[in-house]
Amino acid sequence: MRTKFKVGDVVTLKSGRPEMTIVSASDHGFTCFWFIGKRRFRETFPPEALQKRRKTLGTPPNVRIRFIEAGTKRVVSTHKLRDGKLDPPLGLAKS
Numbered sequence: 001m002r003t004k005f006k007v008g009d010v011v012t013l014k015s016g017r018p019e020m021t022i023v024s025a026s027d028h029g030f031t032c033f034w035f036i037g038k039r040r041f042r043e044t045f046p047p048e049a050l051q052k053r054r055k056t057l058g059t060p061p062n063v064r065i066r067f068i069e070a071g072t073k074r075v076v077s078t079h080k081l082r083d084g085k086l087d088p089p090l091g092l093a094k095s
Contacts, residue, residue, distance in 0.1 A: 005030055010053040013045070019053055 005011065009022045011032065020032035029046040067076040080087045 004052070005047060005050060011050045012053055013049055014051050015049075 005022055005025070007022050007024060010019055011022060011030075012019055018034045018036065020034040022030045023033050023042075024031040026044070029044045030050060031042060031044045032050075034041050066078050068074065069076050
């Protein structure tokens, strides 16, 4: 069976969710695990029914976060978000 999937890939059904992890491959298709709440599900799907999960875009590159004093409109500090971290870190920002 020659496909673009391998064990460990996160996939969805072409018809939509849920996100599933491929745990094995056979001549019958790909066996996937997924969770809904705390319940685990397992099913085998043909490759034609699956697609790789689309990557999320993440945070746009020029996000600015402003901390505003409660009850006022005064900006306490402004930070940029880079790779999921505040720049400058809290406590080091200029007012």
